[in-house]
Amino acid sequence: MRTVLAECLPQRLATALAPATRLADTPDRALNELASRVKSWRLTPGGTEGYPKAEVTRGGIDTRCLSSRTMAANDVPGLFAIGEAVDVTGWLGGYNFQWAWASGFCAGQAA
Numbered sequence: 001m002r003t004v005l006a007e008c009l010p011q012r013l014a015t016a017l018a019p020a021t022r023l024a025d026t027p028d029r030a031l032n033e034l035a036s037r038v039k040s041w042r043l044t045p046g047g048t049e050g051y052p053k054a055e056v057t058r059g060g061i062d063t064r065c066l067s068s069r070t071m072a073a074n075d076v077p078g079l080f081a082i083g084e085a086v087d088v089t090g091w092l093g094g095y096n097f098q099w100a101w102a103s104g105f106c107a108g109q110a111a
Contacts, residue, residue, distance in 0.1 A: 005017060
């Protein structure tokens with residue numbers, strides 16, 4: 001069961017969550033309990049490494065869905081998206097912070 005779970009979760013997490021039994025030998029009740037534990041698992045960060053280690057994520061709202069002048073959603077009046085909520089990625093070194101601040105300014109002016 002750990003092997004199957006480790007296909008979609010980190011190995012150490014799969015080992016901690018799943019019993020060391022063969023999947024074929026695991027009763028449905030135990031599988032349902034494991035599924036419930038995985039679905040209800042919550043990650044609560046214990047802190048950060050601070051501003052000097054801050055980095056950007058990838059993904060987010062497609063830029064084609066937003067006005068490039070106001071950051072307003074094309075299909076949802078009154079909804080604005082800025083910073084890392086938008087699919088814009090830059091190099092480390094302040095570029096992503098600049099994007100977040102500039103897009104926030106544009107949305108703030110338009111709102």
